[in-house]
């Protein structure tokens with residue numbers, strides 16, 4: 289049943305339940321969230337002369353927001369309306385502090401300049417595409433959010449109380465055990481709200497919370513948002529063509545056109561203001577449709593619209609009235625206190641929290657990965673099948689002096705399969721994870737370092753399992769030397785090759801996303817393969833290109849493998865033909881320029897590659913965060 293506006297207030301106890309659940313937590317345990325009673329918090333968010341420009345293409349900068357003025361207050365639900373391309377999302381990004389580059393102007397909270405760092409801690413931004421991990425259930429998703437946002441010492445019972453309160457508030461109790469990927473559009477939206485509600489933020493921004501939903505689901509979502517606003521929060525959302533029923537839920541409206549604000553203020557005064565400037569709203573007409581139609585006339589440079597914009601500027605550039613100052617003084621004190629409490633507040637990214645976040649993120653990754661067919665099951669199965677296939681095709685050739693070159697091909701195939709078998713799934717997984725990371729990091733959940741370390745550690749078991757299975761089957765089926773030392777050396781190299789593949793996937797997947805990453809990994813690595821010594825022997829490569837061989841990790845992988853198998857005083861091989869050219873293993877190594885017991889050097893070169901890729905992975909995360917801002 290749809291809840292009507294009238295019975296919203298009867299559900300207020302749910303909001304209170306959440307507030308109580310959070311406020312009951314002792315202040316000392318709330319490392320990240322300042323403790324306050326929302327009902328006591330009177331926030332006035334005032335923006336003056338805000339401009340935002342972005343790059344249309346590398347050489348051209350365009351003005352997206354032009355002299356934007358307006359105000360929002362706590363306890364109010366505000367709609368940002370405007371025709372497509374009016375700048376609604378851009379304004380939301382700027383006001384929520386997600387876009388900072390190319391932004392000028394003044395943004396004040398209760399007359400004090402907004403400090404982005406503190407502001408992020410007391411606000412939440414729920415974008416239209418809210419990235420979540422599809423393979424966690426609703427309850428697990430909220431639990432991770434609670435675990436990340438609230439410190440370790442928080443009692444489990446208190447955390448469960450918060451989760452239960454959120455589930456009840458957003459009517460998600462029946463979907464508790466449902467995987468995120470199986471949620472309906474409306475449930476997904478409600479869960480995204482729930483995730484950000486964990487810290488009870490007094491300011492919440494929503495970009496099109498009703499997009500893709502039918503009118504019933506839209507009304508449900510907006511009713512929840514209104515309930516949150518009535519609980520004392522400042523809720524601002526971009527909405528597209530709200531119905532009159534939906535429109536009645538809003539207290540405040542901001543109308544945009546062509547990057548400018550036509551009106552910012554109470555909904556009940558909106559039509560009157562438009563009428564003052566000659567725009568008559570027909571009787572029984574949806575006010576949202578009316579203002580959208582007027583805003584669309586913006587392109588005709590209508591004089592009255594220019595006057596409307598100027599009027600809005602002059603209203604919001606005025607200093608706040610005495611009464612308003614009195615009302616917010618108490619809150620200003622509280623905000624100042626939050627700032628003075630800085631050491632406690634910024635401990636979100638402290639060393640203690642780092643380890644706590646690290647553990648939560650590792651557990652989440654492992655849980656999500658254990659349910660991911662491609663990440664584990666398919667990867668293991670494909671490694672087993674390919675290993676058996678290789679074993680059959682290259683059956684017992686490892687000790688045959690007449691089949692050394694075929695054995696080299698077999699090793700090259702192992703190297704390729706281990707590399708790509710780990711690189712490709714990592715591109716897919718990292719591109720998906722990175723979206724979640726960016727959202728969570730920008731909402732001040734955890735540091736980049738915590739995510740980076742957790743990502744490395746959580747993926748490691750699969751990097752061990754797959755190459756170990758592959759190598760063990762191939763090694764024994766293809767009849768490589770029965771020498772534990774040589775087996776361990778080959779195993780070590782397979783692991784490093786898998787880890788390099790994995791990091792290559794992480795770097796490209798997190799930096800460029802799935803589509804470009806899938807193209808770039810083979811495009812970058814196949815040329816590196818030419819210099820592996822397999823297709824052309826290293827001493828046959830032109831002098832000018834020789835340094836490229838020194839950079840090729842495939843070269844070190846091949847050399848290390850072949851040295852493990854044929855160097856270190858390996859006795860003469862069996863010969864089943866009349867004549868075996870490479871009966872003597874050192875002759876083969878000499879011919880291929882791989883003589884010498886230098887397995888350790890190859891191993892170290894591969895470790896160096898891993899270190900470089902680690903650094904590149906961290907840089908790619910920095911870059912993505914920077915790009916998102």
Ligand SMILES: Nc1ncnc2c1ncn2[C@@H]1O[C@H](COP(=O)(O)OP(=O)(O)OP(=O)(O)O)[C@@H](O)[C@H]1O
Nearest residue numbers: 342343344350352371372373374375376377378379
């Ligand atoms: N980074 C950017 N660089 C250049 N132009 C941009 C950038 N971001 C947005 N724009 C342009 O600014 C204008 C406003 O975009 P915005 O996404 O804010 O509009 P909107 O009102 O949210 O539109 P819609 O309702 O269709 O989502 C559009 O013309 C868009 O092409």
